[in-house]
Amino acid sequence: MVTGRDGAPWPCGGDRSRYDGSTALLALCCALLLALTLTASSGPGSGQGPAGGADDGMDLLRRAADASRKVSYQGVQAISSTGPAGTEHRVVEVEHSAETGTRFHEPGGAGGMRLRPAASSEWPDPGARVLDALEENYRVVRAGAGEVSGRPAELVEALRADGGAAGRFWIDGETGLPLRRMTLDPLGRVVHFSEFTEFRVVDAAAGAAGDGRSPDPWGDRLDQGELRELRADGWTAPDRLSWNYRLMDARTKRKPSGPVVHLSYSDGLSVISVFVERGRLGPGSGGTGQGMRAVEGGGGTVYMGGAGQQRRMWESEEYVYTMLADAPADAVAAAAASLPGPDEVGFWDRVDRGFARFGDWFGI
Numbered sequence: 088m089v090t091g092r093d094g095a096p097w098p099c100g101g102d103r104s105r106y107d108g109s110t111a112l113l114a115l116c117c118a119l120l121l122a123l124t125l126t127a128s129s130g131p132g133s134g135q136g137p138a139g140g141a142d143d144g145m146d147l148l149r150r151a152a153d154a155s156r157k158v159s160y161q162g163v164q165a166i167s168s169t170g171p172a173g174t175e176h177r178v179v180e181v182e183h184s185a186e187t188g189t190r191f192h193e194p195g196g197a198g199g200m201r202l203r204p205a206a207s208s209e210w211p212d213p214g215a216r217v218l219d220a221l222e223e224n225y226r227v228v229r230a231g232a233g234e235v236s237g238r239p240a241e242l243v244e245a246l247r248a249d250g251g252a253a254g255r256f257w258i259d260g261e262t263g264l265p266l267r268r269m270t271l272d273p274l275g276r277v278v279h280f281s282e283f284t285e286f287r288v289v290d291a292a293a294g295a296a297g298d299g300r301s302p303d304p305w306g307d308r309l310d311q312g313e314l315r316e317l318r319a320d321g322w323t324a325p326d327r328l329s330w331n332y333r334l335m336d337a338r339t340k341r342k343p344s345g346p347v348v349h350l351s352y353s354d355g356l357s358v359i360s361v362f363v364e365r366g367r368l369g370p371g372s373g374g375t376g377q378g379m380r381a382v383e384g385g386g387g388t389v390y391m392g393g394a395g396q397q398r399r400m401w402e403s404e405e406y407v408y409t410m411l412a413d414a415p416a417d418a419v420a421a422a423a424a425s426l427p428g429p430d431e432v433g434f435w436d437r438v439d440r441g442f443a444r445f446g447d448w449f450g451i
Contacts, residue, residue: 138226144243152214154263162286221355224331235266236286254356272415309337328422357414387429401429
């Protein structure tokens with residue numbers, strides 16, 4: 088639960104949330120997890136804005152979301168993400184059960200298999216909401232055919248208002264599942280790429296990924312009433328970051344240092360996560376073990392960097408903000424500008440521990 092300024096707790100909903108199996112689309116597409124009021128958004132700039140035209144590719148993507156609730160599979164995914172400090176490459180083993188969810192295992196990584204639970208009737212389908220954002224922001228079209236892991240696939244492109252490709256999806260012709268996904272920045276450079284190098288359909292029993300009752304590392308989901316109370320207490324939780332990134336999910340988790348609020352935003356292609364907690368970064372500098380650098384601007388200091396992921400951290404008034412994103416640099420900068428700016432003085436000695444803590448939530 089989250090506490091108010093006087094230390095009194097306020098409720099955060101008794102039920103643990105569940106992620107729908109359709110989030111496999113977003114997991115394979117890099118993405119998701121992912122309700123609210125009062126926006127701090129900025130309007131589209133020159134060359135930006137929703138793309139018009141018919142969306143003849145959305146049916147394939149909605150079919151992909153539906154397929155993950157019906158088809159169990161196993162495979163190996165190659166993933167690469169590019170951030171300020173370079174490109175990170177990973178190989179992930181995937182086990183998906185249509186009934187219970189998806190497990191991911193990174194060979195040589197810590198923590199063993201990580202579970203993303205499947206469908207639950209308590210919460211709306213987050214996959215559908217992310218696809219709604221994709222349809223709102225981009226023109227989604229069929230763009231031909233291809234092959235992934237020896238399997239015929241249909242290509243779908245998400246186009247910006249200027250006609251440039253912002254994302255590409257390769258949808259398996261047999262199962263309707265996404266086999267390859269790519270996100271591009273406005274200059275056409277690849278920001279995030281994932282594909283199955285091995286893929287096989289299995290029966291539901293062989294594809295069992297757990298019973299869906301594992302503790303949720305993301306914390307308790309906040310409902311609309313709890314969000315209103317949170318905002319009234321001084322916490323920042325805008326409904327949008329910039330014009331195209333909607334708030335998809337809000338959660339809270341109590342850590343030894345106090346409550347942390349986790350906000351997930353998406354434009355339908357990428358996810359920007361914002362963690363907010365009360366406090367300061369601390370007096371003194373302990374180094375930049377996470378490959379971050381201090382950037383002065385806007386009256387304060389922002390720590391930026393990250394190999395693969397875009398990472399930013401700063402303090403503003405009584406709060407510390409941490410932003411993690413697999414998104415183009417221009418989108419991350421616009422999103423950061425929608426949040427309270429950094430204070431005049433910023434320090435580092437808790438940053439490494441802070442990123443390690445958030446990394447535990449992400450499994451990174």
